[in-house]
Each structure stands twice: as C-alpha cells, then as structure tokens.
Amino acid sequence: NAGVTQTPKFQVLKTGQSMTLQCAQDMNHEYMSWYRQDPGMGLRLIHYSVGAGITDQGEVPNGYNVSRSTTEDFPLRLLSAAPSQTSVYFCAARRGKDSPLHFGNGTRLTVT
Amino acid sequence: GQQVMQIPQYQHVQEGEDFTTYCNSSTTLSNIQWYKQRPGGHPVFLIQLVKSGEVKKQKRLTFQFGEAKKNSSLHITATQTTDVGTYFCAGRGVGETSGSRLTFGEGTQLTVNP
Numbered sequence: 001n002a003g004v005t006q007t008p009k010f011q012v013l014k015t016g017q018s019m020t021l022q023c024a025q026d027m028n029h030e031y032m033s034w035y036r037q038d039p040g041m042g043l044r045l046i047h048y049s050v051g052a053g054i055t056d057q058g059e060v061p062n063g064y065n066v067s068r069s070t071t072e073d074f075p076l077r078l079l080s081a082a083p084s085q086t087s088v089y090f091c092a093a094r095r096g097k098d099s100p101l102h103f104g105n106g107t108r109l110t111v112t
Numbered sequence: 113g114q115q116v117m118q119i120p121q122y123q124h125v126q127e128g129e130d131f132t133t134y135c136n137s138s139t140t141l142s143n144i145q146w147y148k149q150r151p152g153g154h155p156v157f158l159i160q161l162v163k164s165g166e167v168k169k170q171k172r173l174t175f176q177f178g179e180a181k182k183n184s185s186l187h188i189t190a191t192q193t194t195d196v197g198t199y200f201c202a203g204r205g206v207g208e209t210s211g212s213r214l215t216f217g218e219g220t221q222l223t224v225n226p
Contacts, residue, residue, distance in 0.1 A: 043216040090154060098143055100157035
C-alpha cells in the first residue's frame with residue numbers, strides 16, 4: 001500500500017515549457033488536491049477534486065490545469081512554465097471532507 | 113476569504129525547553145487539523161480538533177481548540193531533537209461546505225539545539 005505517489009521528485013524546466021506532474025493514490029479516496037509550498041507561505045491550494053470527473057479551483061489556480069478521469073489519478077499540468085512557478089508541489093488525498101490529508105513526497109520544480 | 117495566521121514563524125529552543133505555536137483564523141472553523149513536516153519531507157497529520165474548547169494530548173504534545181473555534185495552539189513539553197520540523201495548522205471554515213478548501217497557516221519552524 002503505497003498511499004500517494006508523486007512523480008517526478010525533481011524537475012527543471014525552461015520558461016515557456018509545459019509538463020505534467022503525476023499523482024496517483026491507491027487508497028480509493030474521493031478527495032484529491034494539489035498544493036504548492038513556498039518559504040514563509042505555508043501550503044496554498046491550487047486545484048482540488050471531490051471525485052472522478054469533478055475538479056475545481058483553489059486559491060492559486062492560474063497557470064495550472066487538472067483533470068480527474070479516474071479515482072486513482074490526479075495529474076497537474078503546467079501550461080507554460082514561469083519562474084514564479086518554482087516551488088515544491090504536493091499532492092494529497094483524503095477519504096472525506098473532514099478526514100486527514102495524506103500527502104505524497106512532493107515534486108521540487110525549478111523554472112529557469 | 114478565510115485566512116489562517118500562525119505565530120511565531122520561527123522558534124529556536126534548547127533541548128528540554130517548552131515550545132508553543134499559535135493559530136488564529138479570521139472566521140469560525142468547523143474543525144482544525146495539525147500537521148508536522150520534517151526538513152525535506154512532506155506534511156504528516158498529527159491530530160484533529162472539532163469541539164469548542166477541546167484539549168487533546170499525544171505524549172508531550174498538547175493541542176487546544178479555542179472556545180470560539182477561531183484559534184488553536186500546539187504545546188510541546190520538554191522538546192527533543194526529534195521534534196525538529198515545521199508545524200502547520202489547517203482549518204475548514206463553517207461556511208465551506210465542500211470540505212476541500214482546507215486553509216493552511218504559514219507554519220512554525222522549530223529548531224532544537226541539543
């Protein structure tokens with residue numbers, strides 16, 4: 001039982017490139033979300049999903065897209081990378097709206 | 113929108129000293145969760161508080177939820193080097209029915225000098 005798996009662990013992009021951060025969970029949890037973590041700013045919600053086929057925006061959604069075609073997978077797409085998107089990205093899953101978040105190990109992204 | 117503020121941002125203590133971090137919300141919370149993130153790691157769930165005035169203990173850690181459900185605290189007694197990390201609070205506002213907009217505080221980074 002791996003929990004939440006994120007790939008890759010590290011990524012360097014040039015400005016303007018696109019890429020997809022992968023997130024998969026094997027806990028059959030309905031709720032999944034993406035956070036970015038920047039120094040001194042805690043964890044900010046990018047996008048979230050309450051079930052397959054349902055996604056919504058968090059507090060910092062600009063420049064990112066998500067989809068949720070299955071319960072297990074919740075990829076995050078960067079459409080045209082910018083230096084402001086340099087951050088550590090965490091994917092998380094939870095059973096219900098007041099359940100604990102289970103985080104993946106994170107992806108450290110640098111945009112030059 | 114809902115804001116959750118956490119103080120202090122940094123705390124350095126000598127091993128054996130106590131430590132407290134405080135969390136304050138701009139709105140009434142349905143519940144509050146606490147997470148710990150070790151350096152280089154990911155946040156790990158510690159505890160959830162739901163009731164007004166609730167106090168929960170986990171060994172040397174004591175968690176409190178304010179009477180008005182707008183503030184919370186985490187107190188560590190006699191810190192150890194294993195307590196090093198960043199402690200986050202996260203709350204869901206009473207008006208946030210979807211449950212997915214869990215708002216995190218900025219975190220308190222604790223370092224412990226042996």
